Amino acid sequence: MEPKGPPNSPNPQDLPRYFRFFNEVGIVNQLATAMFEARLPKGILISHFSVLSHLIRVQDGRTPVELARAFQVAKTTMTHTLAGLEKRELIEMRPNPDDARSKRVWLTDQGRTFRQDAIMSMAPDFMSLAAQYDVERLDAMLPHLEALRKIMDAARD
C-alpha cells in the first residue's frame, strides 16, 4: 500500500481513466435506450416515457419549466416533448392558477395506463438480463453513480 497522500491528488495521468469510464457509461446508456425504445410504440421515445414516470414519481401538476430543469433539457425541447404527449392524450396541460404565464401538466388516465403497460412490456428484457447479470451488482453501483452525479451536477455552474 502506498502511503495515503491528501484525499485525492488530482493527477493528469488519470485522464484516460476518466475517458474510459465515461465512454463505458455512454455505451451502456445507448444500449439501454435502444432496449427501452424497442418496446415503446413508434413515435414514443424515452423522453416521453421519462416525463410520464417523473410525473408519477413526484406528483403531476408540474410546470414545463420545472420539468425542463428536472431533465436538464432546453425549455424548447420540453415544449416539444409535452406537445407529443398531449397530442396522444397521455397528459393534459391546464393553466396555472398561480401564474398566468405558466401551465401545469397533468397525467390522464390513459397516460398512467400507458406507462404501466410500457413497464410491463419491458419486463422480459430485464428478466433475460437478470438471468445473466445479478441485479445486486447494479444496486452496488448505484450509490457511487449518485454521488458522482451530485458532484457533477453541482459543478455545472
Next chain:
Amino acid sequence: MEPKGPPNSPNPQDLPRYFRFFNEVGIVNQLATAMFEARLPKGILISHFSVLSHLIRVQDGRTPVELARAFQVAKTTMTHTLAGLEKRELIEMRPNPDDARSKRVWLTDQGRTFRQDAIMSMAPDFMSLAAQYDVERLDAMLPHLEALRKIMDAARD
C-alpha cells in the same frame, strides 16, 4: 447472509431497481456529455471527438461502416459525422483499394493535434472532479459496466 438460491432468480419485483440504475446512468451520461462539449469548439460534438479517438485507438484506415458498427449508429449518421470532420480537415477519406464501393478514413495531422488539444482542455474539469471524487471509485465500477455492456450488446440480436 441469505442462503444462495439459483444464480439469479429473475423476479418482477426487481423492475424498479433496473429503472433506477439505467436512469442514473442516463443522467451521468448527460452531465458528462455537457461537460465535454462545453470544452469543444462549437460545431464539434462528442460524436466527432469520439470518432477521432477511436481512430487513434484502433488505428485509422477504418471504413465508414466499421465505424458505424463500432458506435452503433446508423450508417447515415456516420456519413454525416464524417462529413463534418472532413470539412474541418480533421480526417481524410480515401478510396478503399480492396473494395471500390467503400472508403477508408484517415486522420490528418490536424486531426491528431485537435484531439490532443481537446483532451488537454478538459483536464481542468477532471482535476476538479478528482478533488471531490476519488478516481478509484470509477475504476471499481468499470469492470461491472463492461460486463453489463457485453451482455446487453450480445442480447441485441
Next chain:
DNA sequence: CGATATTAGTTCGATATCGAATTAGATAAC
C-alpha cells in the same frame, strides 16, 4: 405607483439522428 428586469412559454432556424429508398460494386448460386 411606474420603470426595469426577470421569467414562462412559444416560434423559428440550424443541426443530429434515424429509416427508407437508391446506386454501384461485390458475392453467391446455379
Next chain:
DNA sequence: GTTATCTAATTCGATATCGAACTAATATCG
C-alpha cells in the same frame, strides 16, 4: 458466366434537440 442476392455509401424526408429571439406576465426597486 450470368443472374440474384447482398453490401457500402449516399440522398431524402421526418423528427429531436438546441439556442436566439419574441411575447406576455410577474417581480424588483426606486
